[in-house]
Amino acid sequence: MAERIVEYEVHDWRFKRLASMNARVVELWKGAAWAEGPVYFRDGDFLLFSDIPNDRILRFVPDLSGLGGTVSVFRQPAGYTNGHTRDREGRLVSCSHGHRRIERTEYDGTITTLADRWNGKRLNSPNDVVVKSDGTIWFTDPAYGIDTDLEGWKAPMEYGGCWVFRFDPRDGRLEPVIQDMRRPNGLAFSPDERFLYVADTGVSHDPAGPRHIRRFAVDDEGRLSGGEVFLTCDVGVFDGFRVDTEGRLWTSAGDGVHCYDPSGALLGKILLPQRAANLCFGGKKRNRLFICATTALYAVWTHVNGAQVP
Ligand code: MG
Secondary structure (H helix, E strand, C coil): CCCEECEEEEEECCCCHHHHCCCCEEEEEEEECCCCEEEEECCCCCCEEEECCCCEEEEEEECCCCCEEEEEEEEECCCCCEEEEEECCCCCEHHHHHHHHEECCCCCEEEEEEEEEEEEEECCCCCCCEEEECCCCCEEHHHHHHHCCCCCCCCCCCCCCEEEEEECCCEEEEEEECCCCCEEEEEEEEECCCEEEEEEEEECCCCCCCCCEEEEEEEECCHHHHEEEECCCCCCCCCEEECCCCEEEEEEECCEEEEECCCCCCEEEEEEECCCCCEEEHHHHHHEEEEEEEEEEEEEECCCCECCCC
16 A cells, blocks of 8 residues: 655755654555545544545544555545544544534534634634634634535635634634635644744635735734734645644645744755645654645654644
8 A cells, every 4th residue: 555755855954853864755545535634633543634525534544564554434424524623622623614614523423513603604614723722723714615516515705704713612702813814724823822823825716815824923812913924835835734842834735745944944845746735743652744635645754743732
């Protein structure tokens, strides 16, 4: 099953200490229409990810060699889920294009709607989600899942924008935190949660539109300020991304995965034969990068550890 692929582009010598040059990228599985939204369950040692056009969530279980594994259907139909994460109690939190909501899978398998409307108007199609250490759930809401029937059900936008929201499960409050983006997409906090990074893939609807990641300062009350353009993508777009324990960004792009240090310097790239959409750190030590790239799931061992919780 495993296939070895030519892979690294080193832009800064430090990258050789981060991406193990001895570890090859392997194709773990192929067979998705559009793979997205990986999340690793260290307690069960498996990965969940979305295959959006096929309306299913898949589960990858690594085999003993670590070079392959088995994929099975975790849920289908799945409401056209996209990004996934876990909350502080370990429950699966998902973005559903089809149901235009953020939802949580409970321990007994039932699904709870967390947020699907703002001011009485339906959300567009939540795309990616993170949970802050205080339990609040932050997500992006572009319109990709309602633009056409490919990734959900075609429908009009209702509240008239594509915003980033914060949902507080303690009191059920949903509030917009960013309202000036074209198509907000992936998002992640820095390890100390002093910064929130958000990708804008607005170039999909305007050739002169954004293809960048912005950085917002986060204060103690969770309020945002700043929002300067932090990184601009040179190949394709930045879709989903993750941060390691040292605050480096590992982001999907048109040619694979790009790694940037916390100052924004490009350290290196992991080149892939297909366009990458999203990734996450997994394995017991969070030192293996799992990458959803178009039709396939790839993985590579690294010398870094993902900061993603839990
Ligand atoms: Mg995305």
